[in-house]
Every structure is written in C-alpha cells, then in structure tokens.
Amino acid sequence: MLTATAIAVDGLGFAAWLFLSSVGLTLIYGVMKILNIAHGGFYALGAYSSAWAIGVYTTTGSTVALTFLLIPLAALIAGAVAGLIVERGVLKFMYGRDEVLMVLVTYAIFLILEDVTKLIWGTQSYVAWQPAFYFGTVEIFDIPYTVYKFITIGTALVVGVSLLLVLNRTRVGKLLLVVIEDREISGALGINVNLFFTVTFVSGAILGALGGAITAPEISVSPGIGAEIVVLSFAVIVIGGMGSIGGAMIGALIVGFARAASVHLYPPAELFSIYLVMAAVLAVKPYGLFALAESRKI
Amino acid sequence: MTKSRLGATMGSLLKTSTSLMAAATLSVMALSDTASAQDQSVKVGFVTFLSGGAAGPFGVPARNAAELMIQSINAGTVPGPYNTPGIGGAMIEPIFVDENSKQKNADYLKLVEKDGVEMVIGYISSGSCKAIAPEAEKAQKLTILFDCGTSQIFEEIVTDPKYTFRTGGHATMDNVAAARYLKQQGVNLDSIAGINQNYAWGQDSWRDFSETVAQLNSDASVATEQFPKIYAGQYGSEISVLLTSKPDVVHSSFWGSDMEAFIIQGSARGIFERSNVVLVTGETAMQRLGPQLPDGTVIGARGPHGALAPDSELNDWFRKAYFDRFGTFPTYPSYKMAQALLGVKTAADKAGSAEQDAVIGALQGLEWEGPSGTVSMALANGHQAIQDTAYGTYKYDKDAGKPVLVDVVRFNAECVNPPAGVTSIEWIQGGFEGAKCE
C-alpha cells in the first residue's frame, strides 16, 4: 500500500515534469513537422533565466512568493526571444525542406544555443531553491512530499487542458488544425500559414523554456541539461504519438509510472525502463498510441 | 552567496575576453623572456572537460587552476620553494583541449605530434584515462593523469608504466575513509543505503563503501541500492525509496549538479534528518549551497582538498589568488590540477630542465608539497601518488555566515589505500591487510 501510493505520487510528479518538458516539442512537430532538437536549448535557456532571475531577486530580500511570478515570466521572455530569433532568422528560409534535413538544422541550432548559454551564464551551475522550499511539505503515509511538486503537477494539468481547449474550441485552434491537415489548401483559403508557423514555433519555444524554468528550483542548472531532455522528451512523444497533445500526456504518464515503478520495485531496470517501454509500445502500435492514421499516397 | 553568484555571472561574461587577454599576456611574457636571459618555453597540453555536464563542476575549475598556476609559475610568484620563474627554467606555454570528444586518442596524438607538446596533463573521466594510458606508453610521451579515479590504471592496464603518471589518489580511499569516519564518529552502521550514478564511478564507489562497512560491522545490511542515470536531475522516486527503507546511513558519490539537485530535493523532504548522509564529493557544494546543505552531513573532498586542506602558506596563497581571480573558492579539481603542476615544477627544477626524460626521471618516486599537503609518488614503481585524506561533518556557522567543517578526521595514506600489488577489492575483502592507521 505504502509502495503503491509512493509509486503513484512519484510517477505523477515525474510525469508532470516530462509533460511540461515535451509538450512544446510535440506542438511544433504536430503543426510544422519539424523534430526540433533545439528544444533542448530552449529548455536550458528557460532554466537558466529562471534560476538567474530568482537569484537576483532573492538578493533583494523581498518575499519569496513573488518568485512564482518570476518563473513564468522568465520562461516567456527567454522562450519568445530565442524562438523568434530562431524562427525568423533561420527556419523561415528552410520550410519545405526534407524532414530529416530539418532535424539536422535544429541540431546545429542546438549546438549554437548550448554555447550561447555558456557565454551568457558561464559554466558554473546555478541553484535557486527558494521557491521549492517556500510551501514546505505534506506527508502521505509518513513520506514527505514538497508542495512544489504538486504545484508542478497542477501546472502541467493546466497547460495541457488549456492547449487542448485552444486547439479544439477556439477559432484560432480550428484554423490551426486546417493548416496541419493541408498547408497548400489552407494557404489558398487565405489563411496566413507563415504567421501560424511563427506563432506555433514561438509558443513551442516558450513551452520548452517553461519546462526548464519550472524545474530550475529543484535542480542545479548547469551546462548539458538541454541535451538530457531532448532524448527523454522524444521518447515521451513517440510513445504518445507524435504531434498529439493528449498523446504527450499519456506518454508522460506511462514513462513516469514505469520509471517510478522500476525505482521502487527493481532499481537495476531504471536505466533503460524508458526505452524498453518505448520499444514495447512501438512494437504493438507502430505509430504511437494516439497518432492519426495517415493515408498512404499512391 | 547570491552576491558571489552575481559576481560569477559578471565574471563569466568577461571570461572569454579575460582568457584571451591572459593568453596575450602569456605570449607577451614569453616574448619578453626571449628578449631577456631565458629563451626557453615548454609546450604543455591540458585536456579537461570544457563542454558537457562535467565541464562546470570539474573541467572548468581545473582549467581555471591551470591558468592561474601557469601564470604564477611563469612569473615566479608562487610562495615557498616554488618562487623561481618557469619549470626547470622554461616558461609553460599551454594548449587547452576539450576532453569531451569521441576521438580522444586521435586528439591526444595530435597534441603530441602536431603541436609537439613536451607533456600532457589532464583527463578527468576514468574512461578517458583507460584509453589514454596505453596510448601514452605507445607514443612515449610524458602524460600526467591528474584527476581520474579508477584503480585499474596501474593495476591492470599499464602494469609497467614509463611515461604515465597519476598525481592524484584513486577512488578506493574516498570510500574506505568514508566508512571508517562513520565508524569512528559512532554512527550506527546496521542498515546502509546507497544512491550512486549508474556508471563506473558510482558502481565502484558503492562497492568499496558497502564492502568496507561489511568488514567494519558484520551485522550491516543493505536497505536499498539506487543507481539512477548520470545527469538524471530528478530523484523524486529514489528519495521516496530512501525514506521508506529507513536506513541509518545514506551513501552517495554523486558529483556536480547531480549532487546539488539531490541535496535540494532530499533536504526539502527531510532525508538528511532521518538518516546520516555521506557525500563523497560534498565539498564542492559547501560554498554554493551554504545554509541549504543540512548540518550533520558527512563531507569528503576526494583527498585533503578545499575545505579539508591543512593550513599552510601555500594553501592560503592558492585560495586567495584563486578567489581574487575567479570570484569563487577553488574546489578539489582545482587543487588536483595545482598539485599536478607543482609536481611537474618540482621535478623539472630538480632535474634542471623541462625536457621530458629529465622530468620523468625526477618525477618518479618524488615527494612534494601541494596546497593540500604532501604528495608522494609511492605506488606503481613511483608513478602513482598517495596522499592522506580527510572527512568532516558539515555545519553552517550562522553568526559568521559561512560553512565550516567540524570533527575533521585525517587518515594516513597507508590506512585507506591498498599496499602496492594488491587490488582494492581484494584488500577490502581480506580485512585491510597491512593497513597502518594511527
């Protein structure tokens, strides 16, 4: 019972983090068919700017509560600026190129972003634990959990649900679905496809940065965190079905629980539990759990 | 704390330009030296992590220490017996290379053959050392491994070294000393748990620690052993397991950002109050986390480095010079780099030349004073250093606003290292035969 509860809570916490870290990736892939490796760079930028902002702010000695505003703000600014520069400066000229080539393009951007973060913030790590401690802990069966973890879970839920609502219930969302369905036709219908691309990419970048920003208080932000997140979030969205928001949620939950279960029950499996799950899911559902079947062109 | 972080930010913004300037200064110095009496310079290759996850905690502090020491050695401003300019009269001309590469051996040979270095100092990862040590013997180039921890280098890989040296101790002593320290402090060792990274360093550390505890206390049982992936960063589930299995002692050889993440996530959830936590490399986090690191944590520094270094003029000078230049105190990778460079200087000065063969001859079996005390090349036919080590208990001094270590215990090199010719694990399981502890 104790273990089962612990697996549930730990799995949920890990899943929330995974979802926040990978939803931007799936959004960009869904709309633009770009597997964006630079996502790791946005994640790192978000984490660094959030940790840095919290650090600067707390030296003023003001109340820690306001840092909860700083986190999304840092993500918004970092993601928007970096996303705009990348999309307008580089990607714009490359639309329509081969999907695999675009992976390479974003990889090159990722390498550049890695060094840009290093030039801005140095190689030293940043810690900004204040928000993670602010609300203290709650005990479930004698195991303390930080309230911050539950805030992360809540944020993941809010982000996921609002994205689904925007996509399915608003005019903009419906237009976007048209763009996804057929770029050429929607262009002919007078939809500004390029604008949609820019907005999608920047939103994806902001979401990536938000993943990093919200994680920053719990970790030590250091060079290389971006590279770690890339593969992990790939696994999540592949399991769920690439380009599907709901799929990313399910994928995150599956990976989250798989990891928590292996840590609690059989630790040696932890290192490859994620890839095992991914291989197993793909073996049964070749295109992920939630992918739409695509018609084959004859 | 935060102020110094701000300072570090500013510093890093300026870093590129500073290092350019430093390079310019060095070359100007080399030039002016050419004009004066000394017309010698010696090229030395430095290989550390300059990118990737190990750069921040290890590679860059080591490179910083190298820059500082090279400048000071060339200028002759290091105190004590080291106050003569250069090594064996020659000015050090550094070439820095990133260890984060898939072609380590080819990069190494490029340093040797294209750049024509007289010696190579470097290598942090044990994997690199394993690959480079035989290459160094083949290329017949003096190579000084300054940090990597695996005990296999001279036990299995290069059993008859001529060109390979290691000026730092290997990992066995860190974990044997950790267990001995706990025992000495009267900590209950009945139930132990480990959280270590799932790669060679973490596995070896846990093996040495748990085996040593088993020797010291035959009733000891292992509550849980966790091996998360390196750079995982999220330890929620692992901490839950550590909390539910209620061990007396939690051992971790985490380093760098993984360790800091574990401290933050673990202290928020009270693991440090429920169990005695031992952090083998904890010293690097002391200055950075300050009050966030809970009192009572047992701290090591992979040797008597950093906060565990003995008081000496050299150590005071090193700490101050490093702080003035980089805005933070040096951590153990910096100490180990300084130690390697001072060893080279002592050897070259003794031989009166910075040429490879002269340095090799003098370095073999050499004993010298580093910022962390005496180092002697006692093992592997004079190629492997041994050194005392120390552990302490963390305490945040609220009045002074700075972290300190209390109950510091020093261990003789012979107490925590296997004697020559015995592998670490045989030595531990055989009940530490030949150990000399006072």
Next chain:
Amino acid sequence: MTKHLDRTELGLLIALPFLILVAFILPKWIVNYVHVSMGTGLVALGVMIQMRAGLVSFGQGLYFCVGGYAAGLMAKFLGVTDFFVLLASGIVAALILSSLLGFLLRRYREIFYAMLTLAVSMILFGLLSSTEELGSTDGFNLPTPSYLGWHPEGETSRLTLYTLTCCVAIGCAIVLNRFLKGPTGYVNEAIRENELRVEYLGTSARQAVHITYVLAATVSAIGGVLWALPLGHVDPEMTNWTTSGQFVFVSILSGTGNIVAPMIGTFILEIVRVYAVEISPNTWQMILGTMMLLTIIFLPKGLWSLFGGKKKSGKSAGADAPTAGE
C-alpha cells in the same frame, strides 16, 4: 555480378594505393584521423544506404558497438588477438542480431524507424552501462592485433593495421556500391519515392528493407572493429544516441550522392572539429553548428555536390533525390 567496374569502383581501386601511401607521406597525427575516420565512415555509409530507402537510423551506433564489443569480448575472454578472427566475430554478431531485429524494424518507416532504432540502441547502452564485468561505462581495452600468427610491434603494427583497414574499407565501399546498383538498391530508391507502388509491382518492400538493414548493420560492425582496434578501447558511448546522431549528421552533410561521400565527409568533419577546438577550445560547438547551418543553406545536397554535382544536374531539383553513383 562481376561485370566490368563502374567509374566509382575504378576510382576506389585507384585510390587504394594512394590511401595507403598517405601513411608514409602525411604527418602521423593526420593519418590517425584518416584511420579512425575509416571506421566511423563505414558506419556513416551504413546510415547512408538506409537513407537511400528513405530510412534514417538514429541507432546505428548499436552495430558500431556490437562490432567493437564482439571483437573486444573475443580478445578479453578467449584471448583471441587475430585481426581476421576479431573482424569475423564482429560481422557474425551483427548478422545474427540484425537478422532478428530486422523482422521488427522492417515494418517501420520515417520518424518511427528512427525512434525504434534509437530505442534498441539505448537498451544496449543501458545494459552495457550497468554491466560491471565489462567495465560498465569505462569500457575495457583491446590488445594489439596479430595477423595469422604474425605479431608485429610498434610502427610496423600500426602500418599493418592501417593498410588492412584501408583494404577492408575500400572493399566494403565497392560491395555497397554494387548493392546500390543492384536490384535491391533500386527497389530501395523506389521505396523512398513511393512504397505502395513498389508493392503493386509485386516486389516486397519489407524484404528489401530487411536486406538493407542487415547489410548496413554488417558494415557498421566492421566499422566498429576497425575503429576499436587502433584505439585499443571500447566503451558503451559507442551505442549512445549522440554517437548515432553524429553518423546521421555526417551522412546528411556529406550527401547521399556517392558511396565515397560519407567516408570523406567523416574525415572533413573530424578535421573541422579539431581546428574548431584548436581555435576556440571553449566554444567549438558553436563553430561546428554554424558550419553545419551554412553547409545546409548553401550546399543543400551535401558536401558531395561540390565534387560531383555538375555532372548530373537538374535531374531531381525539388526533392533531395540524388541517384545512385552511376
């Protein structure tokens, strides 16, 4: 099968003595990069022949590693040091594994193929990283190879290994060129263009993919052995996704136009990296990334278009569909 040689093959055969001669003319450190580039270049070649069928393997490091480890295990546990036996064990290991995995992978296309190959390679990474008997992440060392009972040392050993590596690498390239120009090679082209039509024409796309997969695996394993022997060391990093990623990037950067392209591309990229590190040890990744972007923008068909692009221009302007090296 043994009809007369085409231009690429003739070129490769002529290049062979020159390639070997390189070892005696150029400085040793460059020869070293040439040597290791032949090993990794073969893996890039393995990626490239799959790319011809529109399949991108993000886990080719799997067979690079299988080759290296198979040779290493033979040496470590059976004490075998013979070059040819080590090479053969790498090939056999890859053949067995890839024939089995092929039944699963041949059903997948596009990004899913990429992800599944990645997953499989990462499972091996996880397994090796937690196997302490094999040195875990530190890996273990290989002995200096012997040749049918001959045990050369020092410089002779290095040159022998280099010469044999050249021969094997060129041999592989010729075989693969034949393959690309053979029936399955052309079926692969057709699969990339339109798989459904291939099936309508009565050919099994899955079978072609399976054959290609096994062939790519074998070549990569050979690359793994040839890479591990001069290095004398193997570790699980060989099957990490970052390694596999590099093979993909090399193949794209150099272009799929000719069988030689990935081999040369590997070497060029290696040299660019070396000089980037030399110029700026702290920010070399930025230089590398910028170079990549510029290459993609100005040479959309890869570096190879610099050499051979003129001859067959216009044939496939829009899509990136370079034809086999004819």
